[in-house]
Structures are given as C-alpha cells and as structure tokens.
Amino acid sequence: MDETGNYAYYFEALGRGERQGARDSRSEHFATKDIEEALVRETVQNSLDARAGREPVRVRFALHNVSTASIPGFDSYVSALRSSVDQGAGTLEGAQPLHAALERTERAIVPVLYVHDFGTTGLRGNESDPTSGLSSLTNSSGVSSASDGRGGSFGIGAAVGVLASRLRAVAYLTRKFDGDGSTIYASWTHLAGHVDSEGVERHARGIFTDLREQNRLVYPRFREDGFGPFHQRDEPGTSVIVLDYRGADDDPTLEKLRQAALQSFWAAILKGDLILEGAHDDGEWTVDSSNLDEHLSKDSLLAEKTLPFRRALDEEPVTTVIDTLGEVRLHIKALDEGDLPTAHTRPLYTTTMRKPRMRIATWANRSIPRPYAAVLSCTTDEGNEFLRQMEGPSHDDWTNRGAPGQSAVLRNIKELLKQSLRSRFSYETSDAVAVPGLSEDLPDTVPFDDDSPLPLPEDKGVAGHESWERQSPERESNADPSKPVERLLPVPVPDGNGGRGDDPGDLDPVREQKPGSGESSKPRTRTGRGGPASGQVSVRTFSGPGDEWIEVRLRTGSDTATTTGVRFFGLDGADRDMPLTLLNAVDAEGRALATEGNLLKEVVIAPGSSTRLQVRFLETGKARIEARTDAA
Structure with missing residues (x-):
C-alpha cells in the first residue's frame, strides 16, 4: 500500500462557508469533567452499546510510545497545524492548545493511548454513509448513529478523543463483525481555519483519506501487513487511538482511568456485561465480576463513594412498571448499619442508570433523614431507548427535552423514588407547630x-x-x-x-x-x-x-x-x-x-x-x- 503518496489529512476548502477557530464547540459539553472521566464514559458506553452477543464486552486500555514519524499522514498534519498557528490562530480563542501541539510535533516519541474493545460489532457501515458509526466518529457533528450504537446521541462523543490528545488528533481501528476480515484505519483532527500552500482557505477539521478520490472519503483497509505503527485487529471490534495522550504523564499506570471506569460502570461489571483491563510499562490489571468488590474496597475514594451503591444491589428491589419504560427497579441501602468500610453520616442519594448500566445522574431527596444509597435502573430495550433520548450529549442526566411523554416519565420516576424512600425508612413526621406573634x-x-x-x-x-x-x-x-x-x-x-x-x-x-x-x-x-x-x-x-x-x-x-x-x-x-x-x-x-x-x-x-x-x-x-x- 502506498500510504505516503495517497493518504493524508484533507481539510475541505472554505469557499463561502463560515470561518472556524481553534475551539471545537462539541468539546464544551465535557469541559466540566476530568479528561479520564469523559474519555472512559464515552468509549466504554459505545463499546457496551455495540455488544455483539451474550459474552461480556472486554475493554482494554493500553499505553505505548509511538514514533511521530511513523504516524500515518503526520507530515500533512504538521503542515496544516503550522499554517493554523502562523496565520492568526494565536489571536483566536482556544488557540493555546495549537501552540502546545506544534511544540509536541518536535518530539520523536509520544505516548499513545489505545482503548480496544472485544466482543463488539465493530463500526458498521462505511465512510460514505452519514448515519453509520464509522462516519459519526470521523465526519459528523449533530448526527446520531442510534442504529449502530456508536458516536453518542448527537455524534458529539467523538470530540472526547481530540480533547484527550495533546496533538488534537484521534484515530480508530475497526474490524466489522460481518465484514471481510480487513481492518479499517480512520483518523481526524481539529486545528483552526487556515490557508494552505496554494493559497486556498481551509476548514479547521481534517480527515485522513485517499487524496486520489475527489468527491468522497475513502479510508485505508489493511490486513497482516499493518498500517504505519498499527497492527491488524485479530477479531471484530474497535480501537480508539488517542495520539499523544495528555494524561500519560500524570497517570502512567492508568489508575485514574481504572478509577473513572469503576465509578461509572461498576454495575455493568457486576452483572458480567463488562471486563476492564489495563496494560502499561510496569504491568497489567484486570477488573471483572469476581474481583470488583476488592477493587472498590481497596481504593479510598471508591470505597466511600461507589461501594455503597454496589452494596445497594444486594438489597431486595422495589419493582414497578412505568408506561413507556417497562420495568423499573429501585434498590435502597441504609448506610448506618455498620457493614461498610467507610462510615457514612450523610446520604449519597440515588444513582440512575439504563441498559448499559452506566451511571447517568445522582438525584437527591433531602427530606430523608438517614444516610442511604439507592440505585434506580431501567434495563428494558424500550426504556433504554426512551431514556437515551432524554440525555444530553454528555449522558449525565435525564431531562424533559420536549418529546411526547418525557415529562410524565420524569414525574413517575420521581414519585417512585419519593414514596419508596419514605416507605423504606418508615418515614414519619410530626404535626406542624405554629408560632403566634411572628x-x-x-x-x-x-x-x-x-x-x-x-x-x-x-x-x-x-x-x-x-x-x-x-x-x-x-x-x-x-x-x-x-x-x-x-x-x-x-x-x-x-x-x-x-x-x-x-x-x-x-x-x-x-x-x-x-x-x-x-x-x-x-x-x-x-x-x-x-x-x-x-x-x-x-x-x-x-x-x-x-x-x-x-x-x-x-x-x-x-x-x-x-x-x-x-x-x-x-x-x-x-x-x-x-x-x-x-x-x-x-x-x-x-x-x-x-x-x-x-x-x-x-x-x-x-x-x-x-x-x-x-x-x-x-x-x-x-x-x-x-x-x-x-x-x-
């Protein structure tokens, strides 16, 4: 394959379009989250949504050093980046990461984070189909790929990879479950609007494609020979590749990623739907249903904030059926019963989740005097899809987004919470006492x-x-x-x-x-x-x-x-x-x-x-x- 002559990052000509700055508006949805949390939630959720069968989804985080010269299309990337910086990006809002990225290109070696998944379908469709998962991750914004389970509800989750990269570039390897056995390589970057060497003004977004194709995107396919430093995938699934991972220096053993993943996906691991793995220069770690409690107990933050919710699932659930959602379960645990490693005097409230068993939001009912942790879940197919439509791009709350029935569903969920909590704690109140004279x-x-x-x-x-x-x-x-x-x-x-x-x-x-x-x-x-x-x-x-x-x-x-x-x-x-x-x-x-x-x-x-x-x-x-x- 002539990878150097035919493939490069392509930035569409601006023409009469809107000029673009250095800031990718999609990344603003994750600005309040730690980069580890944002990256883990988006990648692992996508993997669970693309589960291929009954076997657990396995997600493996791996940190390796890669030569910058071996990254496909690196010269075309550096050329566009230098133009972005030289031609006014320094005066644009959000331009500082571009200057930092340009400095990083001088390095011979950069750390690369791989997030491999196994037991999934891979990215279905092709780069020419705007509704496919492959297109949503690389060439879409505001487009849902619900049929594929990839790219987030708005195609916004893909921005997390660029946000986690000091080069502002992310790549993917995918092998389809029903494909021909080849591996597809895809990559994109967000820099700033710039003028190329021929004087043509270009967009900020660059997509790695075959430059011989004038009117469509074509991504490279390869087999045993590999592509640049990247090897063929041995089985169906997808690998997210964060080029020059910004968390590598502070988290060389990937413990922050492990902690963030357990905070959000402990229930999926407990159920046997998910296995997490980490590989780094000093060793490896694995979290599955057999050792989940051990990992939660030995980490002080997880023991205090996450283990109580895990223990709540050992309690007999309150089960009800809500129109549109189907069966909804609520598990409630009192935290003052002395069977947890951390003492709790205040409630942790209620965490909510749907079918992927990812923590969505925490809801508080502050009229309950005792410390408690509760888990509300809806894992039916119809409920999963309905609640998914009530989530924002960062998947951290259920709100009424204006669609029919959403307001009623929220009311029913909250009423279930309120009545169940009162019943669980034998909630009694005193009579009101008026104070004359005030x-x-x-x-x-x-x-x-x-x-x-x-x-x-x-x-x-x-x-x-x-x-x-x-x-x-x-x-x-x-x-x-x-x-x-x-x-x-x-x-x-x-x-x-x-x-x-x-x-x-x-x-x-x-x-x-x-x-x-x-x-x-x-x-x-x-x-x-x-x-x-x-x-x-x-x-x-x-x-x-x-x-x-x-x-x-x-x-x-x-x-x-x-x-x-x-x-x-x-x-x-x-x-x-x-x-x-x-x-x-x-x-x-x-x-x-x-x-x-x-x-x-x-x-x-x-x-x-x-x-x-x-x-x-x-x-x-x-x-x-x-x-x-x-x-x-």
Whole structure:
C-alpha cells in the first residue's frame, strides 16, 4: 500500500462557508469533567452499546510510545497545524492548545493511548454513509448513529478523543463483525481555519483519506501487513487511538482511568456485561465480576463513594412498571448499619442508570433523614431507548427535552423514588407547630413545590439547594388572631459538602463562612423582615450556597433580656414537619451551645439587638424554624 503518496489529512476548502477557530464547540459539553472521566464514559458506553452477543464486552486500555514519524499522514498534519498557528490562530480563542501541539510535533516519541474493545460489532457501515458509526466518529457533528450504537446521541462523543490528545488528533481501528476480515484505519483532527500552500482557505477539521478520490472519503483497509505503527485487529471490534495522550504523564499506570471506569460502570461489571483491563510499562490489571468488590474496597475514594451503591444491589428491589419504560427497579441501602468500610453520616442519594448500566445522574431527596444509597435502573430495550433520548450529549442526566411523554416519565420516576424512600425508612413526621406573634416579621407567600428529587452533578459533591422554612405569615385584616396560619418561604440550606458542586456555573461563589468569623463578604439569602413587636421573638436564617453552617439571628422587642429555645424541622413536601438533628451550634464568638436533638437550648437574646448563632445539621433536609420564648 502506498500510504505516503495517497493518504493524508484533507481539510475541505472554505469557499463561502463560515470561518472556524481553534475551539471545537462539541468539546464544551465535557469541559466540566476530568479528561479520564469523559474519555472512559464515552468509549466504554459505545463499546457496551455495540455488544455483539451474550459474552461480556472486554475493554482494554493500553499505553505505548509511538514514533511521530511513523504516524500515518503526520507530515500533512504538521503542515496544516503550522499554517493554523502562523496565520492568526494565536489571536483566536482556544488557540493555546495549537501552540502546545506544534511544540509536541518536535518530539520523536509520544505516548499513545489505545482503548480496544472485544466482543463488539465493530463500526458498521462505511465512510460514505452519514448515519453509520464509522462516519459519526470521523465526519459528523449533530448526527446520531442510534442504529449502530456508536458516536453518542448527537455524534458529539467523538470530540472526547481530540480533547484527550495533546496533538488534537484521534484515530480508530475497526474490524466489522460481518465484514471481510480487513481492518479499517480512520483518523481526524481539529486545528483552526487556515490557508494552505496554494493559497486556498481551509476548514479547521481534517480527515485522513485517499487524496486520489475527489468527491468522497475513502479510508485505508489493511490486513497482516499493518498500517504505519498499527497492527491488524485479530477479531471484530474497535480501537480508539488517542495520539499523544495528555494524561500519560500524570497517570502512567492508568489508575485514574481504572478509577473513572469503576465509578461509572461498576454495575455493568457486576452483572458480567463488562471486563476492564489495563496494560502499561510496569504491568497489567484486570477488573471483572469476581474481583470488583476488592477493587472498590481497596481504593479510598471508591470505597466511600461507589461501594455503597454496589452494596445497594444486594438489597431486595422495589419493582414497578412505568408506561413507556417497562420495568423499573429501585434498590435502597441504609448506610448506618455498620457493614461498610467507610462510615457514612450523610446520604449519597440515588444513582440512575439504563441498559448499559452506566451511571447517568445522582438525584437527591433531602427530606430523608438517614444516610442511604439507592440505585434506580431501567434495563428494558424500550426504556433504554426512551431514556437515551432524554440525555444530553454528555449522558449525565435525564431531562424533559420536549418529546411526547418525557415529562410524565420524569414525574413517575420521581414519585417512585419519593414514596419508596419514605416507605423504606418508615418515614414519619410530626404535626406542624405554629408560632403566634411572628406575623409582623414575615414576607408574603412564595410558590411552593414538592420535594421531588433534584438532579445533581456526579457524585463528587452536591450543589447548593433551596429548602423551605415554615412560619406564621402576615394575616388578612379580618383573620381570627387566635388561629395561626402558616405559609412557606425559601431558605437555602447547604449540603454535607459545604454546598460545593462540580459545576461552579450553577452557583454564585460565596466565601466559606466559619463559626464565629462574622458575615461573608458575598451576598447571603435571608428570611423575614421588619422588627418584632414588644415581647415577641423574630427568627431569621442566612446561608450562602457555599456555606456548611447556617446563621440564625434572633431579635426581641422586649426591653429586657429574653431566653428562648429554637427548634429545627425538615419539611417533607406534604405540609408536615420532621425534626432535624443538630450536629453543632456556636455563638458569635465560636463557643459551643447546648443542643438536644433538634432543640437549641436556652439562647439568651439581649434587648434591642440581634443575637447571632451558627448551626449545622446531621441531615441535609429542608429547614423550618420554630421559636419558643421563655422570659429570663
């Protein structure tokens, strides 16, 4: 095969088209994820979607050094890259990786990450079919290859390979399950719009193809003789090749890839659908159903964040049938039963998954006081396809994307979660207690929604959330003053991670408030307004989304000191209350205050001033404050 004369990276002439910069907009969908997580989730999910039979899919990560001179089409790539940098790319947004890539081309050897899969169909179709998996990975954007199970829901997952490459180039080897036994080599790169040596303005995307073909893409096929440094595949399947893998220096033994894969695909491994392997200069590792628990237990992060969900699958499931989805299962495990290597005082909430058994999202129901981990799964064919259409390009949530039936499915799933969790933990609530005399201090009514589970970013943390406080509202002028009325108003309550989520764009940054350190310099949300009437106590809470502590302010209209107790309750979404457990309470100087259960005892309020306290809860529930006064 004349690989040097006929094949090269081809960049389409711009003509009257739109000029392209260095930034590939598709990569923005993965900007908030670690590169290992993004790469693993896209590649392994594609492999599971392309499973050929009943045998497990085997995915093997391998890190090897490759000579840059041996990479097919490398000269044409370097020429286009140099033009991209020299002709203004330095002034374009996102151009810094191009400069770094050009420096890397001076190296004789670069690390290359291979992600081989076995027991799959390979990439079906051909490069001329825009709906095929082969085309979706190399020459499509916004095109689904659902029939092939490759390329992601929007053809966007292919961008992860370029994102993981310091050369901004990715290649593929594929051998079709029903093909002629040959191996196809495909590759593409995203640089920046540039002018070639003949003065023709070109697009940013280059595709490795036979230059003799003027009107179509043709990828090389080969057998035993290999192609450049790449060998023929011995069996059907696909190999993703990340040229100059950017994670090689920090993760030479591929432990970060192993950890990321276990966080997302532990259930597929447990079921026997997936086997993971890693090969590097210092050895190899394998994870399958027989040693999964060992791998989860010996890694501190996995033991804390992933093993509890694995143990949840040992619990008897709640099973129901939801229209459009079919059978849905929910496994719930209490985390305070002492049978896990890591102690948990806070819930890990519910992780969701569909047929490939990849973790999709984590949903929180914060009205449940006990620490728990739950797994909700739908593995029917019809449910898998329906839920797949509810996922975004990064496959990390189920949302209503406007298609018929999606809103109803979400409601049904969340109702199943809410009712099953309450039933599992024998959820009981106390009666609401109204506090006469606070009506002058409270705002008007605000809308109230129930405590349906909220979608969360990954399991590294939970973003700040909105909770509810119940107090007596302002009365109508003709209302009976002996009958207190209750309204609801929002009170942000931080979670156990200090309100810090994965995506900082979801939150306004707020400096962490420490006990006794005074107010944050950032805006804080408060409840209540005005001053108390004589002989009465007003209660306000202040909390920024980055705070672990909640500030409580008490004022009295009395001209003498007042002693009061303060009780904290969680709202369950059904106009009822549940006591919250106080972990700590301190005064403005950081001195510890006496607590018992949900009661903050004997707080002294000086006359004519506001007394400031800070409290922290065991539960990450929804807060209500009841003030009970007792004259000093």
